[in-house]
Amino acid sequence: MTSLFRPFATLLLASATAFAPLPLIAQDVADPPAETLDVPEMAAIERAWAAGDFVTVRQGLKALAEDPGTALAQYRYGRVLIEGRGGPRDPAGAALWLDKAVQQNHVEAATLLARIYLSDVAGGPGRDAAKAADLLTRAATRGDASAQYLLGLLYQNGQGVARDQDAAFNWLLAAAEQRHAMAQFSLAAVQFENNDQVEGLRWLRAAAGEGLTEAQIQLALLLDNPDSGATNRVEALDWFRRAAETGHVMAQRMLGTRYLQGDGVPADPQEALRWLTLAAKAGDAGAMSNLGYAFARGEGVPQDLEQAAGWYGMGAEHGLGRAMVALARQMEIGSGVPEDFDTALSWYTRALETPDARLARIELGRLAAEGRLDGRAAPQRAVPWVLAAAKAGRDGAIDWLDAQAKAGNIPAQSALARHWFDTDMARHQEALTLMRAAADAGDGPAQFTLAGILARGDHDGTPDYVEAHKWYNIAATFGHPDAPEKREVLGALMTPDQIATAQAAARTWFETDALRVPAPEGN
Incomplete structure (x- = not known):
């Protein structure tokens, strides 16, 4: 299986192996079957069930479970006890009555009782995977799809039984062939893990077709991905829509965004607003x-900067970094909201702690290059921000780094040298001089980068393993997370004499100035 499919398979397996919380058990159990006992009381209970009168249901089932004590009545009574219908939940009582039904070979009772043993519900009999596996085996061998699915998971994870992937596959397949949606979903994950994309897609489509929302959204994402090898964006849109109509919020967002941008569908502002809202x-x-973006840009809707700020603000309060950055930008220039630089700066800074930190670094770097952070942030802290701004092509960023480097700002020297190595071959020697100066001054990123340059021979075309090993060693001592591994890899290419020389050079470096410490870094 290609790396592209691993996230999907991982998510599918994670979804499949998590047993549903006990209050949701009823969702996996069909409504009471049409089969009734040959007594008038059961017919009255059926009518009460249909009417939602669960007090009558509970009282009536209790009587029938006790006398005449049929398996069906005991199963149904155990079910209402565990679900808390018509009275408080009674897990212990449910287990008792379900066990009575199991002794009379009631299949659904065995499956439900097994789920209780897997759920470790408060007031219940306590988790016992082995007992659950025994109950599920009884029900699965008699064809119960839910039991087959759960038994497959137990074999897959080695819970209550010895781990056996073949048995797991066979039980999942048995349930899947009975159109059990979660079994189909789990089987899709197994097939993707086994590098069988065709079967994986077949079972994923089957689960999606059975109405399993998670399968629908995973199938849509897979089909929507241009690198999946199974791309079909038209079909993906249909699955997004199906998932959206069941209330899946990510699907609603995806669908609304597609309509907003006219991506694979004719642009439709009303549909976009409906789904995004x-x-x-x-x-x-x-x-x-x-939504904030749509109103800020006037994309498909009339431009409304005040409403844009409102939506961005909601996204920011929910912790979304890109919304924080967009809101901060509006506050910075007073667009749709009163100008408030201090609050804007606070939002930019908060966004540094989110997955959208790169966007925040660019904006903070722009502000530093403009001199607007003077007195608000130390130049050393601003260096990685300005470097991000330079990579994004922001005006003045390189000039700021150059000025700081000339003023002796060690992180600035390191950052500028790395930037020149990446972007300007004509300045490699100048960059190397700066890099060595920063490394000698204790800058960890400079030490690590310098080691890589020397190991590859990027400085003059000739690898210098001894000097590279020395700098990896120094960087590792100062705590660079990747330096130890790089040092070991490089060491495997060196002779013992070369390694000894490199280690001696590192000791000499430390002895030259015992007060060397890593330069401060920041976000």
Whole structure:
């Protein structure tokens, strides 16, 4: 299986192996079957069930479970006890009555009782995977799809039984062939893990077709990915829509964004707003941010900067970094909201702690290059921000780094040297001089980068393993996380004499100035 499919398979397996919380058991159990006992009381209970009168159901089933004590009545009574219908939940009582039904070979009772043993519900009999496996085996061998699915998971994870992937596959397949959606979903994951994309897609489509929302969204994402090898964006849109219509907020956001941008569908502002608003009201920060973007740009809707700030603000409060950055930008220039540089700076800084930190670094770097952070942030802290701004092509960023480097700012020397090595071959020697100066002054990133340059021979075309090993050793001592591994890899290419020489050079470096410490770094 290619790396592209591993996230999907991992998610599928994670979804499949998590046993549902006990209050949701009823979702996996069909409504009471049409089969009734040949007594008038059961017919009255059926009518009460259909009417939602669970007090009558509970009282009636209790009587029938006790006398005449049929398996069906005992199973149904155990079910209402565990679900808490018509009275408080009674897990211990449920287990008792379900066990009575199991003794009369009631299949659904065995499956439900097994789930209780797997759930470790408060007031219940306690988790016992081995007992659950025994109950599920009884029900699975008699064809119960839910039991086959759960038994497959137990074999897959070695819970209550010895781990056996072949047995797991066979039980999952048995359930999947009975159109058990979660079994199909789990089987898709197994097939992707086994590098069988064709079968993986077949079972994923089957689960999606059975209405399993998670399968629908995973199938949509797979088909929407241009690198999946199974790309079909038209079909992906259909699955996004199906998942969106069941209330899946990510699907609603994806669908709304597609309509907003006219991506694979004709642009439709009304549909875009409908789906994005539904997702946003359900708490999806991405949808909030996308609405902010739409109103800020006037994309498909009339431009409304005040409303844009409102949506960005909601996304920011929900912790979305890109919404924080967009809101901060509006506050910085007073666009749709009163100008408030201090609050804007606070939002930029908060965004540094999110997955969208790169966007925040660029904006903070721009502000530093403009001199607007003077007195607010130490130049050393601003260096990685300005470097991000330079990589993004922001005006003045390189000039700021150059001025700071000339003023003796060691992190600036390191950052500028790395930038020149990456972007300007004509300045490699100048960059190397700066890099050595920063490394000698204790800058960890400079030490690590210098080691890599020397190991590859990027400085003059000739690798210098001894000097590279020395700098990897020094960087490792100062705590660079990747330096130890690089040092070991390089050491495997060196002779013992070369390694000894490199180690001696590192000791000499430390002895030359015992007060050397790593230069401060920041976000």
